[in-house]
Amino acid sequence: MEQRRISMADIVVGKPLPWDVYDSNNKLLLRKGHVVQREQQVETLVLRGLFVTATSDSAGSIQPGPAAVRPIERPSALRLLNLATKRLERLLFNLHNESELYPKIVEVVAAIRFAVDINPDVALGCILLNQDAGSYPVRHGVDCAVVSLLVARAMNKPPQEAQAIMAAALLMNVGMLRHHEHLHRCEQPLSAEEHALIRNHPEQSASLLRDAGIADENVLNYVLLHHENEDGSGYPRGKRSAEIPENAKILALADRYCARVSSRLYRKAMLPNAALRDILLTEKKNIQPLLAACFIRELGTYPTGSFVRLVNGEVGVVTGRGSSTTTPVVHALIGPRGAPLSFPIRRETHKELHAIREVLHEAQAGVRISMQQLWGTEAAL
Known part of the structure; x- marks a missing residue:
């Protein structure tokens, strides 16, 4: 059966569906004539992927079936990640009221994976440019899942392993979920109790997840060990190199990077290149x-979403990989004399005139952008 993807905009709450709706595995989700009653139902469906049947014309090209009366828009990685964040927040804050929790987490993992497949640069750019989407502890898990997936793929990890790492990323901080936002916004030095909460949260998280019915030992182990270090200085068990699964190490690196580039009340976000250097x-x-x-190869010396000033004085945003990890593609937004450009101009930073001179904080860049301005409909809200 040929399929065409439909978007959230094609489902109208309160009106009968004009077609049968399937997921990406051809499983029937809703029959023609079904009336979707709530926006939340639409969001849940979008996370699983929405498809309708399509037909082939005489030339062999795929055409919408007779019921698909509206054009099919290109999916947005940004919108999918925002929906995944909203869905994850509901799951985590209602942990013990959710039946079959892990399959629902796997659906969120699938949505994040699909967003990365749509456009990995948009997914990476969201870590730096989409920090207002959702509460910090939930968004942080989604950000870490994106980075973990890219690194796992670069290391040729099997899909099931990548899924387990991403699930652990989404769940790793559930043991301090209701305290995480406070700690993120804290302007004073942490108390002894708060330090203890942080050191104990991997064990607390694993315990809560087990109680909630999650039985995947790999996921639980990655959650438990994501703050361990090669030299045994980590917590909660003080394990050393060979005792720590490589997949837990991937998660640990993603966690450290994403935490450093997130802004806090008591400090600015670290510049992405400085965060990598620090780690x-x-x-x-x-x-x-x-x-x-491997981490450097995937993120680059100047990670996607970084604000930069070029040698010629232009200011722009890193939008993707270039010919090397130190020469990414940049789209210039402000001209050499400080005037905003009419539209973003692509710059290849391996060229001397357009080489990156420095990385900037967003406030230093002095420009407000939408991600769609840089990446088009794949970054539409």
């Missing part, structure tokens, strides 16, 4: 060298 140089004794190298 990979000052903490190099705690990180497996091969994993560090």
